[in-house]
Structure formats: C-alpha cells, structure tokens
Amino acid sequence: MDAKLAYWTAATLNMGVLLVFAASGIRRVRNSEVARHRSRMLTSVALVLGFVISYGVKLVALGREDLSIWSDAAIWTLRFHELCVFTMLLSGGLALRRGLALARTRALSESEDAPEPLPGALKGHGKAGRVAVFAASLGFLSACGVLSSMYGRALG
Numbered sequence: 001m002d003a004k005l006a007y008w009t010a011a012t013l014n015m016g017v018l019l020v021f022a023a024s025g026i027r028r029v030r031n032s033e034v035a036r037h038r039s040r041m042l043t044s045v046a047l048v049l050g051f052v053i054s055y056g057v058k059l060v061a062l063g064r065e066d067l068s069i070w071s072d073a074a075i076w077t078l079r080f081h082e083l084c085v086f087t088m089l090l091s092g093g094l095a096l097r098r099g100l101a102l103a104r105t106r107a108l109s110e111s112e113d114a115p116e117p118l119p120g121a122l123k124g125h126g127k128a129g130r131v132a133v134f135a136a137s138l139g140f141l142s143a144c145g146v147l148s149s150m151y152g153r154a155l156g
C-alpha cells in the first residue's frame, strides 16, 4: 500500500478511537464520574496531539497530497474536514484549559482548600467541550469521505 494512503488510514482510525474516548467521557460526566471523565478526555486530547505531531512528520517525510488530480467534490470534502479539525482544535483547547482550571475546584478536587466551581465556569467548559466533540464527529465523517476518495483513486 502507498505510504500516504497507509498514513491517512491510520490517522482516520486514530480519529475514530479518540471519538470513542470522548463519547465515553461525556457518558462518565453525565453519570457524575468526573475523574473518569477527565481521564477519558485527556486520552482524547493525547490522541489529537499525537495526530498533530505525526502530521508534521508526514509533511517532512512524505510531502503534501497532489490535489491537482482530485475531483472538485473531494477537494470540497477536504476543505470542510479541515474546517472541522480547526474548530475541534480551538474549542477543544478552550475546553481543556477550562477543564484543567475546574480540576482545581471541588468539581474534582477533594482538598479542603479547593473552592466551589463557579456555575459559569462549568457551563462554559461543557459548551466548549460539546462544540469540540461535535466538530470532531463531523471531522471524522468527512475524513471517511476524503479517505474513500483516496482509495477510489488508488484502486480505480
């Protein structure tokens, strides 16, 4: 298999796995299991960071894709996918920052000195997190579309 195709197949699988962790993290916090929510979400964040680093390595080692041979539909799917990933990175980064601040409050910490979390901080974190997970879901679906067009060109 072509190295670029193998790379994008692994990257799409990685995105599917991080979504499974994120969905499980949401279920945990809805069940009031904040520590488990934190660890599932941090695993998702680590998988996103792993992808970002691997993408830098891929650019150096394998270069960019040759979009001149892509159909218009495949290019638009790619642009939509990039927008989803960009939104996921921004809102996920915000949710992470707010989540790390919440971890120092009674939302997670059992320390006597820990302050109660502010309602606005809880709401803001949840909202940023939901936007990130929604963008990641659309990002995964569009990644599957981009990947299938790559397989179509490779096999066709």
Ligand code: HEM
Pocket: 026, 029, 030, 034, 037, 038, 041, 042, 045, 091, 092, 093, 095, 096, 099, 100, 102, 103, 107, 108, 122, 123, 125, 126, 127, 128, 129, 130, 131, 132, 133
């Ligand atoms: C780093 C440590 C984290 C802690 C301590 C934490 C804690 C919490 C807490 C206490 C809530 C409940 C908020 C409420 O009562 O309204 C919550 C909700 C949520 N968190 Fe986190 N979180 C963390 C990381 C993350 C990350 C990295 C993400 C995603 C990028 C995330 C996504 C979400 C989402 C989507 C919800 C809302 C779930 C729902 O719709 O019910 N969290 N988190």
